[in-house]
Amino acid sequence: MHPTDFTLRGAMEALNEGLVSSVELTRAHLEAIEALNPRLNAYITVTAERALEQAKASDARRAEGLAGPLEGVPLAIKDLFCTAGTRTTAGSRILGNFVPPYESTVSGNLLRDGAVFLGKVNLDEFAMGSSNTTSAFGPVENPWSRANDPDTRLVPGGSSGGSAAAVAARLALGATATDTGGSIRQPAAFCGIAGIKPTYGRCSRWGIVAFASSLDQAGPVARTVEDCAILLRSMAGFDPKDSTSADLPVPDFAAACARGVKGLRIGVPREYRLEGMPAEIGRLWEQGLQWLRDQGAETVEISLPHTKYALPTYYIVAPAEASSNLARYDGVRFGLREAAKDSDLRDLYERTRAAGFGPEVRRRIMIGTYVLSAGYYDAYYLKAQKIRALIKRDFDQAFQGVDAIVTPATPSAAFGMDERQDDPVTMYLNDVFTVTANLAGLPGLAVPAGLDAQGLPLGLQVIGRAFDEETVFAVGAAIETAADFRAVPGLRAGAV
């Protein structure tokens, strides 16, 4: 078996049994990156030397009996997480050659547990996008392609497109990602892997470049639900440096994957049956529910009446926060600075921000500035906050009668790199099933459940109660087991 084909869990066992060393695992992944990254563009920065040093140190720790929970496992880090000593770009030109002097709490937790970092993976600029085409470092290609149209290059989804593509193509055993409106779940679904956005507050946001603070949440992507559970346990935990971090114990999520779904009540929101949604997605959804019933769960129709307002609400709240969060990129203290000889401060700002931000980021800053402006605040931002509260209340009410909610992860399979690029609103529709969990702060897991007629992966989403990721993992694992998803992308390590 090629070392890149291990699941994360499988690699951990092989490491434990001495069947493979961290150096061997790491080297195999670095070689795969070298072979495939020029095509996929999943990695922005590969830290090969550092990774091998870490792997060597990890093997030494293991030899001394000091192995941590993730000892020696090679991972990819979304380039939104600040990594001490390694350039962090947020997929933007504006950060220039910014090398953080600090390590984000989440990536620091992974290092603490013994993980090896292969490098920093691509993303939509400042995590704004659903196709990973807005990155200043070029688009990422989905390792999957359509059976009847293999030459059309597909998007991996976004914003964590680099994370999802790297894991799907076996260029990492798992990756960190972030999700503000679907940025973990949508690319996971597009790339046929699993990914969870945990409850807001489960993972610290400290050291993660902020997009929309009240929605941003870090989580893992990996090739199995259990691998996600293993990674999340290391990533999560209370952090006094993040005032929105939850001071709660971190459960053994991996153990929860084996709980089963017998006796669980699964909610099926009627508002998620969208008009014009491909029939195969509806069929897959029904199939998923049947799998759960077969394993002893009960499915019940529920109503989340404010769902139709979720996208517009999201596209007010997220840009509003972003317009403020991105004000610090001004050319004064770090990152890009563009100035002419006689520039005054205003000119420095204008030149730096015009050169540093791409069109989608500029668009969202403008939308956000507009909705917060005097005279528009009440009509947009304040109204959106009220609707957000109603969306949250919809879920609170639904969870009085059900233990988890199952929906499709995305309204379509991965699309072509040249498709849907002309109209931002069409692009925003990608998040229609995922934004609600962000607005309500709830955990949402994407799990690969089948293929469409073109052979592209489709995912289902499991949404749970706040801080009840365990039930989400149990339901996700049950779907995964029943789906027995074994399809692999064409572009993957060892296959080309």
Place this chain on the structure above:
Amino acid sequence: MSFTLEGPSGPWEIVVGLEVHAQVTSEAKLFSGAATAFGAAPNSQVSFVDAGFPGMLPVINGECVAQAVRTGLGLRAQINLWSRFDRKNYFYADLPQGYQISQYAHPIVGEGRIEIELQDGSTKTIGITRLHLEQDAGKSLHDQHPSKSYIDLNRSGVALMEIVSEPDMRSPEEAGAYLTKLRQILRYLGTCDGNMDEGSLRADVNVSVRRPGEGYRTRCEVKNVNSIRFVMQAVEAEARRQIEVWEAGGTVEQETRLFEPARGITRSMRSKEDAHDYRYFPDPDLPPLVLEASWVEQLKAGLPELPDARRARYVAMGLSPYDAHVLTLEKETAAYFETVAQGRDAKIAANWVMGDLFAAINRTRTSIAAPPVKAEYLGMLLDLMQDGTLSGKLAKEVFEAMVETGTSPGAIVEERGLRQVTDAGAIERIVAGVLEANAGKVAEYRSGKEKLFGFFVGQTMKAMQGKGNPALVNEAVKKLLG
């Protein structure tokens, strides 16, 4: 009595409200662990949070919250158990995050009041509208280089309390008295050091004028006035400017102005049209600030005695209202006085502190915080007078010796042999000698020239190098003259 300014067409009343920015006394900044000491090398007290680095997050400093609550309690104000931080968005080079974290819609402290004392002895209540917590910005230095501006972020993120008054003041004097009293309360509470020359206390002065009996007219804000005297001058200068505008048939436009102390005028800084749209919205990095009522009660129980209460107590101790006022102006003066008065006569203690001590402080250019004579020593001096060791005259001499040497009165008395003679027999022997040496004068006295009595007392004191107990000397002279 109401204060008015005369215009060509009649009297004008001044309406003043103050927004005071008070730097919170705390070890660390409002949302970061960086230090706050004044005068440190530029950019030496800056964390990545204060510099607005990517991914950095604010965490509220509980001590700053406690200080704001203490201040609210000291202002007899409503403490809001639920408050919230908002972002005030604007771009400037010394504002690293591109926004200031402040409390716009829901301040931590609501309505309160303070009582001010005026020259004529009257008092007046000034309403407090609100107090909120916010971050300070950094400092831009434009005069260090011909073509560059320098930025010092030491102050970036330091906690400020913005204390907003009602437009209740009607004269420069009232504005000055308000700021004086507010500063006094803050210093008593230990929540702000009140150093206006270091910028720990800054005032924005809102001024309008009106005909007596009218409603409010348009106001102008005079920004960043940094002394109590300048506040009073700025109020008057701005009021006179506005009166001139109205009298000339013009209209005062709402704007922000700057006071130029050297020229005694205010000048326009920016008009209402140029005002920023700050796009306030709740800071999503910070959950609402929720206080426990029991915690507030605990802070209340721990509050020090405030100036008004202390003044009343001093009056009850027998001091005049004026003395009580003077002694409570500065917390350090009151503390000094209390040490001296502890177990002694309050009135005598007050006289010494306000007389000899204040004079010595002025003369030696010291301060009550580092006084030329320790309070304990002044107390001991009073004891030496009380037990008769020192006469009033000797005591003054010992006090001056303490100013010079810094040693205790007991040591000076011993060293210089300044002990008062209270041995009646010894005094009588000396008086007898004086009378003997001045037999002629004694005869004159006995024949009716009674004013010579003082001469004999003086001669006796002289013979005793001033150390005779005056009462005993008097008694002995009277006795021996028969």
